[in-house]
Amino acid sequence: MTGARFTLETADEMKAFGAALGRELAGGDVIVLTGDLGAGKTTLTQGIARGMGITEAVTSPTFVISRVHDHHADGPALVHVDAYRLGSLGELEDLDLDHDLAQSVVVVEWGGGLVDDLSDSRLSLAITRSDDPEDDVRTIVADSPSQRLDTVVTMLAARSEPW
Numbered sequence: 001m002t003g004a005r006f007t008l009e010t011a012d013e014m015k016a017f018g019a020a021l022g023r024e025l026a027g028g029d030v031i032v033l034t035g036d037l038g039a040g041k042t043t044l045t046q047g048i049a050r051g052m053g054i055t056e057a058v059t060s061p062t063f064v065i066s067r068v069h070d071h072h073a074d075g076p077a078l079v080h081v082d083a084y085r086l087g088s089l090g091e092l093e094d095l096d097l098d099h100d101l102a103q104s105v106v107v108v109e110w111g112g113g114l115v116d117d118l119s120d121s122r123l124s125l126a127i128t129r130s131d132d133p134e135d136d137v138r139t140i141v142a143d144s145p146s147q148r149l150d151t152v153v154t155m156l157a158a159r160s161e162p163w
Contacts, residue, residue, distance in 0.1 A: 002150065004157045006140040013163035014040045014138060018047020020159070024152040025052060025105045027076035030119040034112040035127030040138050041109040044127065048107060049078050060109075068104075076105050083110040123149045 008014045025031070031048065033041040042060045049058045054069045061067045061082045069078040112124065123144040130137035142153045 002143050002153075004142045004153050006142070006156070008040075008138045008140065008163055010136050011040065011043050014043045015047035015050065016163040017140070017156070018044040018049075019051035020156055020163075021152065022048035022051020022105075024155070025076070026121075027103045027105065028119055028121050029105045029146075029149065030122045031105070031107045032111040032116075032122060032124040033107065033109045033127065034124070036129065039127040039129050041127060044125070044140075045078075045080055045107050045109070048105070049080075052076070052078055052105065054078050076103055079104045079106045081106065081108045081111065083108055121146045121149060123153070 006017060008017055021031075025048070033044065035041055042058070046058045049056075049069060052071065053073060053075050054071055056069055058067075058069060058078070058080060061080050066079060066081045069080065071077055106119075112126075116122065123142060123146065126141045126143075128139050128141075130139075142156075144150045144153060
């Protein structure tokens, strides 16, 4: 469901959306997050981690560039990358993200245009904030070349209960 839109009114809804998505992810999936500072990329990633069954705290990897959150059972690890400070595609390649890709879910903040060739199992989520400074409303627009992830997006869009 390319172009599916999701409106989330609170940080808790953002995490719940992420958790629902995280329950459907598998090793080899790449999630590309774009949006302005403060749009909710890390909050969404925290929800993804929760849905994947990752119990350790997830924080922004801005200063360390990349963090690996191991799954302590049998699920895939979460590799959380912040590409904001990377100056080139070469610096991203130095992270060697494709090394264990089949056993990991990779979430890349600020990764638009940088990781498109990393995996065909890719989901791009563009997050925008409301123009009203009095609310926390975020809109997510989803796009994926992957049939499986497109099916996941369709399932999330068909959800009838609130986040």
